[in-house]
Amino acid sequence: MGEQPILEMKNVHSGYGSIKALKGVSMKVMPGEIVAMIGANGAGKSTTLMTICGIIKATAGEVWYDGKKINKLNPEKLPTMGLCQVPEGRRIFPRLTVEENLILGAFHRKDKEQIKKDIQYSYDLFPRLGERRRQEGGTLSGGEQQMLAIARALMTKPKVLLLDEPSLGLAPIIIQQIFDIIKDVNKKDGTTILVVEQNANLALQAATRGYVMETGEITLEDKASALLENPKIREAYLGE
Known part of the structure; x- marks a missing residue:
């Protein structure tokens, strides 16, 4: 692994109006x-991702990506720089x-032949998407829409996803498939992944390291395997 983080938040504050x-x-x-x-729900996990992407502006602190400070950048520039988010609720067309x-996922790319290969x-x-390539996105099941949202983000050729x-509202068998694919993409393509997830067990099993967030603050950071063994984490997030 490189010495420099590809993504870093330094003492970042953000919020919604007067709500920190x-x-x-x-x-x-x-x-x-x-x-x-x-x-837990409402701890600030999704806000963290939206602050990284500049959808919510940091009121203090710095966000760094690939050696550049990005918290003043237009969010639309980030996918072209290799930083792409799959938002909660999928948001496909x-x-x-x-x-x-x-094809829309590759809107900023010019390499037409490679785009075809990436499709x-x-x-x-996601073989299910291949079977449904001519279907409208809105007619897909929740699991298929999540697969499409991830596949569309991968069309941007992200360095960081x-x-x-990703598991929200999905059946356990589909969740397992999606996490298997997340691990696959990381392993095959070397894509760096930051995943925010309420299903702590699955997320930590897939991850190298983990952060625990409570009411807008990081309260713990460790190797994912150590967090899975931590009695407090097991009690609070793994239902034991």
Whole structure:
């Protein structure tokens, strides 16, 4: 792993109007890692991702990506720089077909032949999408829409993929498939992944390291395997 983090937050504060959601968050992600951020609902996990992407502006502190300070950048620039988020709730284009959604994921790319290959790669990763390539996104099941949202983000050729609650509202068998694919993408393509997830068990099993967030602050950071063994974490987040 490189010495420099590919993504880093330094004492970041942000919020919604007068509501302070993040209170001095510092965290880092090294190239090639899968890092999980776990915590209760409302702890500030999704706000962390939206602050990294500049959708919510940091009121203090700094966000660094790939050696550049990005918290003053226009969020639309980030996918072209290799930082892409799969937001909570999937947000695919419901009236467009599966294939049209994937093509839109590559909107800033000019390498037409490689785009075709990457669409085929998406269908190899998610065979269900290949079967439904001509179907409108809105007619897919929740699990298929989540697969499409991830595949569309991968079409941007991200260096870092931010995943916000990928398991939300999905059946256990589909959740397991999606986490297997997340690990696969990390291993095969070397894509660095930061995943925010309420399913702490699955997230930590997939991750290298983990952060625990409570009411807008990081309260614990450790190797994922150590967090899985931690009695306090097991009691609070793994239902034991």
